[in-house]
């Protein structure tokens with residue numbers, strides 16, 4: 786993996802119902818009544834935080850250190866999430882910088898009684914590897930394949 790290596794992830798790819806989740810499963814949870822907005826649907830902020838945690842786990846494994854979120858880009862909210870939906874977040878490494886890691890995150894839901902999961906949100910989250918003082922630190926590259 787080099788500084789310039791990238792995965793071709795479009796900012797606003799078309800929604801395909803035939804598509805499969807891309808990347809590693811990094812978190813799976815159930816949307817609960819406490820996570821709803823005034824319309825009774827699931828808060829976008831709740832979903833964003835699930836994606837952030839999933840991406841943070843993925844980035845911390847890649848960096849082998851603590852990481853913090855520095856930016857969220859190209860966020861798409863494509864479909865609503867409902868109470869009872871099973872939410873799965875998948876992560877793909879987009880860019881490995883000196884101290885930062887950009888991860889493409891997709892959230893898919895399996896609705897009650899549905900057979901097939903659908904893509905509800907996606908975006909690019911950037912994390913920075915930090916030391917014990919909260920300062921950016923270079924990501925160790927041992928040349929080994931990154932496994933998450």
Ligand SMILES: CCCCCCCCCCCCCCCC(=O)SCCNC(=O)CCNC(=O)[C@H](O)C(C)(C)COP(=O)(O)OP(=O)(O)OC[C@H]1O[C@@H](n2cnc3c(N)ncnc32)[C@H](O)[C@@H]1OP(=O)(O)O
Pocket residue numbers: 837838839840841842845846849850851852853854855856881882883884885886911913915919920921
């Ligand atoms: C061991 C395995 C365990 C696994 C199992 C445990 C896992 C456990 C997971 C928990 C998962 C929690 C996930 C929630 C994580 C939060 O919620 S973190 C809380 C929210 N975030 C924050 O509070 C961060 C606040 N910001 C900061 O502290 C500082 O801005 C930072 C992030 C340390 C950066 O400091 P700085 O001095 O601005 O750094 P600077 O050198 O300018 O830039 C550093 C890098 O960031 C990049 N950057 C800076 N700004 C941007 C930007 N806007 N856009 C893109 N890149 C940027 C720079 O390009 C640079 O990249 P490199 O070229 O080095 O690759």
